[in-house]
Amino acid sequence: MARVMVVDDHPMWREGVARDLTEAGHEVVATAGEGRQAVRVAPAARPDVVVLDLQLPDVSGVEVIRGLRAALPEVRVLMLSASGEQQDVLDAVKAGATGYLVKSAAPAEFLDAVRRTAAGEPVFTPGLAGLVLGEYRRLAAGPPAPDPEAAGTPRLTDRETEVLRLVAKGMSYKQIAERLAISHRTVQNHVQNTLGKLQLHNRVELTRYAIERGLDD
Amino acid sequence: MSTVPTSPGGFEVPLWRAIAVFRVASLAYVCVVALRHADRYAHPLAAAAVVLVMAAWTVVTALGYARPSRRGWPLLLADLGVVLGVVLATPWVVGRAALAAGVPTLGVAWLAGPVLAWAVSGGRRRGTVAALVLGAADLATRERIGESSLTGVILLLLAGVVVGHVARLAVTAEERLQRAVELEAATRERERLARDIHDSVLQVLALVQRRGAHLDGEAAELARLAGEQEAALRALIAGAAAPPADDGPADLRALLGRYASPSVSLSAPAGPVPLPAPVARELAAATAAALDNVARHAGGRAWVLVEDEEDTVTVSVRDDGPGFADGRLAEAAAQGRLGVARSIRGRIEELGGTVRITSTPGTGTEVELTVPRQRT
Numbered sequence: 121m122a123r124v125m126v127v128d129d130h131p132m133w134r135e136g137v138a139r140d141l142t143e144a145g146h147e148v149v150a151t152a153g154e155g156r157q158a159v160r161v162a163p164a165a166r167p168d169v170v171v172l173d174l175q176l177p178d179v180s181g182v183e184v185i186r187g188l189r190a191a192l193p194e195v196r197v198l199m200l201s202a203s204g205e206q207q208d209v210l211d212a213v214k215a216g217a218t219g220y221l222v223k224s225a226a227p228a229e230f231l232d233a234v235r236r237t238a239a240g241e242p243v244f245t246p247g248l249a250g251l252v253l254g255e256y257r258r259l260a261a262g263p264p265a266p267d268p269e270a271a272g273t274p275r276l277t278d279r280e281t282e283v284l285r286l287v288a289k290g291m292s293y294k295q296i297a298e299r300l301a302i303s304h305r306t307v308q309n310h311v312q313n314t315l316g317k318l319q320l321h322n323r324v325e326l327t328r329y330a331i332e333r334g335l336d337d
Numbered sequence: 338m339s340t341v342p343t344s345p346g347g348f349e350v351p352l353w354r355a356i357a358v359f360r361v362a363s364l365a366y367v368c369v370v371a372l373r374h375a376d377r378y379a380h381p382l383a384a385a386a387v388v389l390v391m392a393a394w395t396v397v398t399a400l401g402y403a404r405p406s407r408r409g410w411p412l413l414l415a416d417l418g419v420v421l422g423v424v425l426a427t428p429w430v431v432g433r434a435a436l437a438a439g440v441p442t443l444g445v446a447w448l449a450g451p452v453l454a455w456a457v458s459g460g461r462r463r464g465t466v467a468a469l470v471l472g473a474a475d476l477a478t479r480e481r482i483g484e485s486s487l488t489g490v491i492l493l494l495l496a497g498v499v500v501g502h503v504a505r506l507a508v509t510a511e512e513r514l515q516r517a518v519e520l521e522a523a524t525r526e527r528e529r530l531a532r533d534i535h536d537s538v539l540q541v542l543a544l545v546q547r548r549g550a551h552l553d554g555e556a557a558e559l560a561r562l563a564g565e566q567e568a569a570l571r572a573l574i575a576g577a578a579a580p581p582a583d584d585g586p587a588d589l590r591a592l593l594g595r596y597a598s599p600s601v602s603l604s605a606p607a608g609p610v611p612l613p614a615p616v617a618r619e620l621a622a623a624t625a626a627a628l629d630n631v632a633r634h635a636g637g638r639a640w641v642l643v644e645d646e647e648d649t650v651t652v653s654v655r656d657d658g659p660g661f662a663d664g665r666l667a668e669a670a671a672q673g674r675l676g677v678a679r680s681i682r683g684r685i686e687e688l689g690g691t692v693r694i695t696s697t698p699g700t701g702t703e704v705e706l707t708v709p710r711q712r713t
Contacts, residue, residue, distance in 0.1 A: 251607050
């Protein structure tokens with residue numbers, strides 16, 4: 121079972137989620153109502169999984185994810201959002217979150233998502249898959265990278281695109297594996313790769329930006 | 338942004354003021370010319386009277402054109418009439434012999450007044466008409482049409498065209514600015530509402546749904562209802578973009594946003610998917626028809642995926658109904674189970690797009706609508 125930290129500004133929601141997690145056998149090692157507080161207590165609490173509400177009163181979800189990953193590079197972040205799949209969800213994924221769920225998801229669905237996130241599996245909603253597909257297309261349509269030697273624009277392989285499209289159309293990994301005659305594990309790897317490339321590209325871009333601005337020291 | 342003129346006609350005010358200044362300045366020039374040549378006029382007293390009329394008319398127009406409500410046809414026609422009168426009186430007042438000997442006309446540059454007024458009030462075309470009327474009258478009063486009098490007419494014509502053009506530009510620019518300001522205000526208001534709703538209503542609805550899911554009977558029903566409302570509200574916030582203009586580009590995502598519900602998942606890029614408004618509307622209508630079909634025949638659970646590619650925009654609608662084996666699609670269509678397929682096909686083919694329907698037993702049916710992206 122996983123060590124979980126719950127970050128949400130709504131006290132009732134925080135308690136409800138923590139209770140569900142404890143009942144399911146997880147250990148809730150910390151709760152926080154604000155982003156800065158979460159980043160501060162995380163190193164001592166050492167959670168495996170952080171369940172993070174994207175809309176916090178003090179700092180953006182992206183900043184919290186960066187702070188958490190800087191303090192605990194192995195931590196996995198499962199985002200929750202009440203307002204649907206939008207730019208902030210995509211930004212959070214690029215910053216390193218590996219799972220996403222809308223807040224209206226059923227408790228069973230939520231517990232399953234925590235278990236999978238702890239096991240290192242990406243948790244995608246169809247909406248998130250649509251966002252990621254759109255992001256790859258946006259990057260491909262944009263101007264080419266100024267330095268061709270650098271990591272360059274990330275691209276999806278045909279198979280990755282195919283898998284992502286099926287996820288976006290609401291098919292389960294199992295259904296996708298059957299449709300494409302590949303293993304469940306392979307489907308998972310494809311989905312994971314699509315995230316990995318985006319996150320790597322995001323880090324490279326941030327570094328390049330920092331160097332250009334002379335902030336690298 | 339508070340300094341931006343938001344009342345209609347705001348950009349025209351400086352133009353009308355400039356015309357008034359021009360009239361006064363040109364009147365001063367008229368006086369100088371008249372004093373210098375008074376001894377050569379055939380009827381000097383009449384010339385003085387005409388100059389007085391010109392001075393009075395300059396005051397009348399300056400006051401008249403200052404009010405937007407008075408800038409209509411009566412004043413414009415009277416303006417042209419008075420100046421036309423000055424032009425026609427000139428040969429008798431100055432004398433044909435004096436004119437032929439090189440004495441300037443009475444009006445000189447003051448004649449351009451109504452041309453500018455017409456141009457500012459109605460654009461190039463009106464400016465041209467006024468310039469042609471005055472120019473023709475001026476030429477008709479001369480015995481011999483010299484190069485300098487022709488030049489004067491051409492200058493009058495050019496002034497009418499150019500000022501009319503600039504006036505039109507100012508009006509268009511103002512309209513655009515006005516629209517942009519309105520749009521920005523609407524967007525900001527919507528974002529504020531979305532934040533408020535998110536912070537309060539959505540959180541509570543999600544909470545009710547979550548806690549109620551463990552309970553039985555009526556409480557569970559209430560929780561389910563709360564969940565439905567939460568999803569509907571969420572879709573509304575996400576999709577409720579400013580209403581598209583009739584001819585401008587529309588965001589397909591926003592149009593499809595209203596179909597999202599607990600049973601219909603919508604996946605789309607993070608940014609807008611702009612299409613010409615009629616194309617976006619037709620594509621959204623075809624999507625709605627496909628979703629209708631799902632609701633009627635395949636249990637209602639559906640996933641919509643919007644893909645914005647370089648040359649095409651694709652909307653896929655998948656359901657998890659029973660589906661059909663290969664070759665049974667035609668049969669199903671005949672039974673009316675794909676009855677709307679024809680109307681979908683009609684709409685999409687009208688846009689130069691294609692419809693692909695695939696189905697396998699067990700994984701439901703998928704309708705893929707693809708339309709070409711028109712280059713602008």
